[in-house]
Amino acid sequence: MFDYESIRLIWWVFIGIVIIAFALTEGFDFGIGTLLPLLGKTDIERRVIINSVxxxxxxxxxxxxxxxxAIFAIWPPVYATLFSGLYVAMLLLLFALFFRPVGFDYRGKIENPVWRxxxxxxxxxxxxxxxxxxxVLVGNLxxxxxxxxxxxLRSFYEGSFLALLSPFALLCGVIGLLITSLHGALFLKWxxxxxxxxxxQSAVAKIGPVLLVALAAATAWVFIGIDRPExxxxxxxAAPSNPLNKSVLAIGSGWAQHFQTYPWMILAPVLAFSGLALAWLLGKNQSTKGAFLCSCVGIIGLLLTVGFGLFPFLLISSVDPRSSLTLWDASASYSSMLLSFWITVIxxxxxxxxxxxxxxxxxxxITEAKVIKDSHTLY
Incomplete structure (x- = not known):
């Protein structure tokens, strides 16, 4: 029904959908966590914030x-390179995530201010x-x-954790934090x-302009100061996967030229900036649902911008451009992808x-009265 080329492209779209779903839903969860001790001044206020998610x-x-x-099943070389090369970063990410289930479930077990x-x-x-x-990961991608x-075809990582923390990658890390904080503040306001x-609402008014300035700086940095392989x-x-069966120039035509080659891709950064700008403008006023939906549009646009900009690359190698992994040469077998496709479709x-x-x-x-009334079932 599908040839190898088509199923690879379909899976690139599928995994993009999963990334977007993760960013839109877990994004406001992360933002709520960041804002919790900053906006909640009393225990009951913090309980309201927690119970909003x-x-x-x-x-x-x-x-x-x-x-x-999905990455493990569809792009095994990408999974192997990321999870082995970025081992320290992945552990820090997992250790940070450990606080979430334990914090949600055990915070209310003891009525002690120090504990909570x-x-x-x-x-x-x-x-x-x-x-x-x-x-930071997106910046390094x-x-x-x-x-x-x-x-x-064994992958060898030559970097270190500290090497990941370049100025551009840190800027991308700050943008990631600002986006989830804005998204979380809009969700909490709603x-x-x-x-x-x-x-x-006050948090939205403060975060919005900082985010837009940081995003504009990162965009200019990418288009002016970062080379794109070609x-x-x-x-x-449609050939069997072998990342070394290609030739790659370390310095290609550039990120701006890549978007000019495919003019329809320009829609993604337009959605990103306009969505986030509208989310800020509406959110600092009285809008709730509209501002949050604009934030969703902005996040989708930003993720599409990164995906379109990298296409067809999945991982770019900075030391051996030929070893860079693409969706065409780093995929699993045709039968594995087809089976996974039907499972996903269902x-x-x-x-x-x-x-x-x-x-x-x-x-x-979510109100204080509701939390007090349902204290035995809510966090």
Whole structure:
């Protein structure tokens, strides 16, 4: 039904959908964690903030697990290179995520201010460190990672954790944190009333302009100061996977030229900037749903910008451009991808429909009165 070339491209789209779902849902979860000790001044206010995502944070985090599994199944060389080369960064990410389930579940077990305050800062770490590290990862995907493949297609990583923390990558990390903070503040504003609603609105007003300036700086940096490799020859988009069966120029036509070659891709950065700008402008005023939806559009546009900009690369090698991995030469076998495709076609719509149903059922404002009334069931 599908040839090898088509199924590879389809899976690039599928995994992009999973990344977007993860960013949109886990994004406001992370933002809530970051804002928790900053906007919640009393225990009951912090309980309101926590319970704004209390019914959905576990399901949202499953998208991250699904993403890791999908990369493992569809692009094994990418999984091997990322999870072995970035071992320290991945461990820090996982250790930070450990604070989330424990913090949510154990914070309310003891009515002690010291105990609860400690877990509040644990949730802060769990909401702040992951988007920061994931932003650094995106920055390094754009810059390229120092790995190469030998004749047996074994991946060798030549860098270190500190080498990942270049100025551009750190800027991307800050952008990741600002985006989740804005997204979380908009979600909290939508789901709360009174003083927390006002504080969330104030947070949106402060975060928005900083985010837009940082994003503009990163965009200019990419187009002006970062080289993009260019594939000059490859075995073919339907050939068996072998990343070394291609020729790559270390310095190609550039990121700006890449978008000019495919003019329709310009829509992605336009969506990113306009969506986030509207989210800020609407969010600092009275809009709730509209501002949050604009934030979603902006995040989708930003992710599409990165994906389109890298296409067809998945991982760029900064030390051996020929070893760079693309969606055409780093995929699993045709039969594995086809089987995974049918499994996804059946179950992904069910997951999306169930997620939509859950949000519909639990939706409504979270207030102090509601938290006090349902103290035995809420966090």
């Amino acid at each position: 209390g019914a959905t944070w576990e399901g949202n985090q499953v998208w991250f697990v699904l993403l890791g599994g 305050n400690a877990w509040d800062w644990g949730l802060f770490i769990g909401g702040t460190v992951p988007p920061l590290l994931l932003g 754009i810059l390229g990672l120092p790995f190469h493949l030998d004749a047996d 789901r709360t009333e009174g003083v927390l609603h006002q504080r969330a 594939i000059t020859q490859m075995a073919g988009t 179950f992904l719509p069910i997951v999306l429909l169930y997620t939509r149903w859950v949000y519909k059922i639990i939706w409504g404002s």
